Amino acid sequence: MASFSAVCELDMACNSSGCESGCYDREKDNGSKISVEDAVAGGGNQESVCVKCKCNEPMTFGDGGSDDGRFCAECFRNNVFGKFRLAVTSHAMITPSDNVLVAFSGGSSSRVALQFVHELQIKALKNYEASRDRSLPVFGVGVAFVDETAAFPALSTETVDASEWIRSTVSSLSPPAKDLHVVPVESVFGSDSLDARDRLVKLLDSVPDDTGKEDLLLHLKMLTLQKVASENGYNRLVVGSCTSRIASHVLSATVKGRGYSLSADIQHVDARWKVPIVLPLRDCVRLEITRLCHLDGLKTVELACRSQCGINDLVSSFVALLQEENPSRECTIVRTAAKLTPFYFNKIPETDDSNVPMATQRRLKRFNLKYDGSMTTEAFCPICNGPLNRSDSSDLDTFEEGQEADVLYAACCSSCRFQILPEDGSYLEQFSSFLPDHMISQVKHQKVDSQAHLREKIKDCLLLDDEEVV
Amino acid sequence: MEAKSKKAVASRLCCLCNLRRPVLKRPKTLQQICRECFYEVFEEEIHQVIVQNRLFKSGERVAIGASGGKDSTVLAYVLSELNRRHNYGLDLFLLSIDEGITGYRDDSLETVKRNEVQYGLPLQIVSYKDLYGWTMDEIVKMIGLKNNCTFCGVFRRQALDRGAALLKVDKLVTGHNADDIAETVLLNILRGDIARLSRCTSITTGEDGPIPRCKPFKYTYEKEIVMYAYFKKLDYFSTECIYSPNAYRGFAREFIKDLERIRPRAILDIIKSGEDFRIATTTKMPEQGTCERCGYISSQKWCKACVLLEGLNRGLPKMGIGRPRGVNGDHKMETKKPGSVAKSIESKQCGSLDF
Numbered sequence: 001m002a003s004f005s006a007v008c009e010l011d012m013a014c015n016s017s018g019c020e021s022g023c024y025d026r027e028k029d030n031g032s033k034i035s036v037e038d039a040v041a042g043g044g045n046q047e048s049v050c051v052k053c054k055c056n057e058p059m060t061f062g063d064g065g066s067d068d069g070r071f072c073a074e075c076f077r078n079n080v081f082g083k084f085r086l087a088v089t090s091h092a093m094i095t096p097s098d099n100v101l102v103a104f105s106g107g108s109s110s111r112v113a114l115q116f117v118h119e120l121q122i123k124a125l126k127n128y129e130a131s132r133d134r135s136l137p138v139f140g141v142g143v144a145f146v147d148e149t150a151a152f153p154a155l156s157t158e159t160v161d162a163s164e165w166i167r168s169t170v171s172s173l174s175p176p177a178k179d180l181h182v183v184p185v186e187s188v189f190g191s192d193s194l195d196a197r198d199r200l201v202k203l204l205d206s207v208p209d210d211t212g213k214e215d216l217l218l219h220l221k222m223l224t225l226q227k228v229a230s231e232n233g234y235n236r237l238v239v240g241s242c243t244s245r246i247a248s249h250v251l252s253a254t255v256k257g258r259g260y261s262l263s264a265d266i267q268h269v270d271a272r273w274k275v276p277i278v279l280p281l282r283d284c285v286r287l288e289i290t291r292l293c294h295l296d297g298l299k300t301v302e303l304a305c306r307s308q309c310g311i312n313d314l315v316s317s318f319v320a321l322l323q324e325e326n327p328s329r330e331c332t333i334v335r336t337a338a339k340l341t342p343f344y345f346n347k348i349p350e351t352d353d354s355n356v357p358m359a360t361q362r363r364l365k366r367f368n369l370k371y372d373g374s375m376t377t378e379a380f381c382p383i384c385n386g387p388l389n390r391s392d393s394s395d396l397d398t399f400e401e402g403q404e405a406d407v408l409y410a411a412c413c414s415s416c417r418f419q420i421l422p423e424d425g426s427y428l429e430q431f432s433s434f435l436p437d438h439m440i441s442q443v444k445h446q447k448v449d450s451q452a453h454l455r456e457k458i459k460d461c462l463l464l465d466d467e468e469v470v
Numbered sequence: 471m472e473a474k475s476k477k478a479v480a481s482r483l484c485c486l487c488n489l490r491r492p493v494l495k496r497p498k499t500l501q502q503i504c505r506e507c508f509y510e511v512f513e514e515e516i517h518q519v520i521v522q523n524r525l526f527k528s529g530e531r532v533a534i535g536a537s538g539g540k541d542s543t544v545l546a547y548v549l550s551e552l553n554r555r556h557n558y559g560l561d562l563f564l565l566s567i568d569e570g571i572t573g574y575r576d577d578s579l580e581t582v583k584r585n586e587v588q589y590g591l592p593l594q595i596v597s598y599k600d601l602y603g604w605t606m607d608e609i610v611k612m613i614g615l616k617n618n619c620t621f622c623g624v625f626r627r628q629a630l631d632r633g634a635a636l637l638k639v640d641k642l643v644t645g646h647n648a649d650d651i652a653e654t655v656l657l658n659i660l661r662g663d664i665a666r667l668s669r670c671t672s673i674t675t676g677e678d679g680p681i682p683r684c685k686p687f688k689y690t691y692e693k694e695i696v697m698y699a700y701f702k703k704l705d706y707f708s709t710e711c712i713y714s715p716n717a718y719r720g721f722a723r724e725f726i727k728d729l730e731r732i733r734p735r736a737i738l739d740i741i742k743s744g745e746d747f748r749i750a751t752t753t754k755m756p757e758q759g760t761c762e763r764c765g766y767i768s769s770q771k772w773c774k775a776c777v778l779l780e781g782l783n784r785g786l787p788k789m790g791i792g793r794p795r796g797v798n799g800d801h802k803m804e805t806k807k808p809g810s811v812a813k814s815i816e817s818k819q820c821g822s823l824d825f
Contacts, residue, residue: 211733254659255729255736259743310732318725322660325721332662339664341748389746414742418735 065287066327083283084116091268092348093278099140101234106301108293113240118173142179143170144228146221150186150197162301181228188223188436203434211310212419229275237277244286247330250337252315256415261386263340271345381413382442405429411443497693517552523673525684528559531639536564538578540699541645543706565633568597570605578707596633613787619717624774634681642683649692652737653722655744671744679767
């Protein structure tokens with residue numbers, strides 16, 4: 001079941017230590033079996049038959065991207081879907097007893113994720129109806145759209161239109177029917193919408209750094225999604241992040257000093273959260289996704305609030321520039337980052353739950369073997385939920401008697417401290433009051449954990465019980 | 471409101487000493503400070519880096535890689551100053567490499583010769599021509615402008631070790647600054663080199679090799695080095711290498727310059743990320759052996775310099791560039807490609823080393 005990457009074939013990863021020059025040209029010198037120039041140029045040199053199935057006419061997208069005109073529509077589609085399905089099965093992302101929430105922004109990646117999940121569900125339903133014993137249930141699918149109008153009031157009409165469009169899109173994806181949850185991002189603060197909206201605006205306004213503000217909003221969006229998922233009985237959250245988005249994240253995390261927690265964010269599975277996040281499109285590049293949308297007539301909507309500023313925007317432009325120079329650069333970036341050691345929570349947790357089919361349990365055990373090792377508990381930043389590098393986080397115990405604000409400062413990662421927390425310590429108390437309760441409770445949770453963490457390390461040498469320790 | 475007016479007053483005085491008028495904005499922190507305070511924080515930070523990382527031991531002979539450029543000139547100046555002020559007890563030397571680049575290197579070498587006099591540090595010059603039989607001018611003529619930085623970098627590394635051996639020094643220091651290291655971190659991510667990524671942020675490298683080397687400027691911003699040289703009116707040569715415009719590093723450099731404009735501390739954040747990356751220790755060190763041809767330290771059968779030289783001498787400029795096609799000894803079996811430049815220069819050995 002080899003699922004090769006149409007675009008990534010180009011990438012003969014520049015693992016060579018001596019290479020300074022752009023890989024793209026070198027491939028030709030090294031006698032590459034791909035003649036990209038021919039494909040892109042079109043005309044006389046173009047392959048007249050799909051290079052995979054060798055029978056259908058190849059599809060030309062005419063978008064100037066690499067590998068154009070090499071595969072027929074069917075092979076192209078099968079390739080992309082194949083990567084999706086491989087990710088889902090090998091990481092046990094979606095199993096028959098699951099209830100899956102798909103985060104849908106209206107953009108192309110999440111549209112494709114939604115489409116593919118829907119197709120998996122249809123197939124599962126067909127199998128269910130065809131099977132005699134009906135032993136494997138069909139997993140449930142819901143869709144969530146986070147409304148960011150409160151943060152971008154100027155875009156309220158645009159967002160209302162988008163919501164309508166999303167509603168009709170989701171209802172067209174049935175049977176099986178899918179619940180749609182349109183949630184305002186301020187709902188993390190509570191159900192009183194006016195008060196919540198007010199708190200959101202106050203919180204965002206108190207962050208002077210543009211990049212920090214943008215990142216904080218992303219963290220709040222994730223909290224919103226988690227809230228929707230757990231309140232409505234979902235046990236998986238599907239996020240449509242593609243290779244290209246992850247490549248940008250690798251670089252932006254690096255430049256923000258988040259090198260330690262980076263490997264947690266870019267794996268297929270992120271089970272830090274109450275509802276584990278899965279990334280089934282992680283191995284697909286944006287070019288493939290936009291082409292697929294074009295091919296299948298999948299409509300998308302790009303909200304203006306998607307546009308970035310500050311550091312995130314700079315990184316996106318940088319990656320776009322690198323891509324021009326070498327179209328497989330984003331694959332190389334993600335591949336490099338994938339060599340970083342992941343965390344213990346980067347896998348679907350094993351379960352003895354009898355509701356989970358045995359086959360799934362066995363697959364989990366087999367897959368999780370490679371994560372064997374120290375099950376060290378990590379402390380997490382209350383704002384970004386990034387695992388903290390123990391060696392450079394402040395000692396929480398010294399803030400035993402301190403204010404809640406000081407404890408917040410000590411509990412955060414250095415990146416959030418710089419770009420999100422107010423520079424002036426006297427505003428910290430006020431800022432703390434603007435944060436959603438969930439984040440604050442994380443702080444307290446962490447403080448307790450820090451002592452427990454130390455105890456865990458020396459437990460075998462302690463002679464007295466906890467209460468008797470002087 | 472009171473805080474605001476206090477701020478207004480403070481901006482008319484150096485925010486560190488509150489005595490003198492500020493004349494500059496510190497690139498690293500954007501603080502507005504006077505010259506004297508700038509010299510002080512600049513020098514003190516470097517001193518702290520040296521002390522906290524235990525870079526030197528008293529009585530050591532230390533060679534400063536000196537190109538005549540701003541980094542090495544400021545390094546020579548500051549190191550001799552701190553050596554005096556804090557009694558490091560070091561014996562300092564200047565070591566310069568002549569790559570044979572007309573119009574660039576010969577000019578910068580004059581600067582180093584002046585530095586020798588100005589700072590009172592003995593100078594040793596080692597040239598590619600003597601070591602390898604090739605100047606960079608000759609190399610570029612043969613291979614063009616695409617991979618020339620690869621050749622120069624590999625040759626320079628060995629040349630520094632040779633020079634250090636000649637001077638009989640215990641340690642080599644280079645002027646790599648924070649910008650350089652941040653660029654290298656980014657480059658290694660972009661090019662998929664996880665092994666190098668894990669090593670490139672180390673302040674000291676090669677402790678198990680012939681000559682350990684360290685980078686006291688690891689946390690020093692390039693802009694601050696320039697500022698220091700400017701205010702102190704230090705003598706340095708300020709032109710970029712004429713062969714460098716095509717280097718891939720240029721991408722990373724431009725990006726970092728843009729980044730610095732938005733968020734100056736990002737440069738240090740990149741280095742921090744590089745130090746914090748979770749990389750399995752098994753990926754860190756390649757197996758260390760010696761080159762069969764010249765005896766230099768190498769993880770392959772032949773050291774990179776020998777491979778490149780062999781390529782040059784046999785008119786096969788691509789040898790050693792790109793991914794290895796099997797054991798690099800196999801390169802000996804390659805037949806000469808038709809039509810390649812047949813330069814009749816005798817294959818010169820790297821030379822035997824006496825460490």
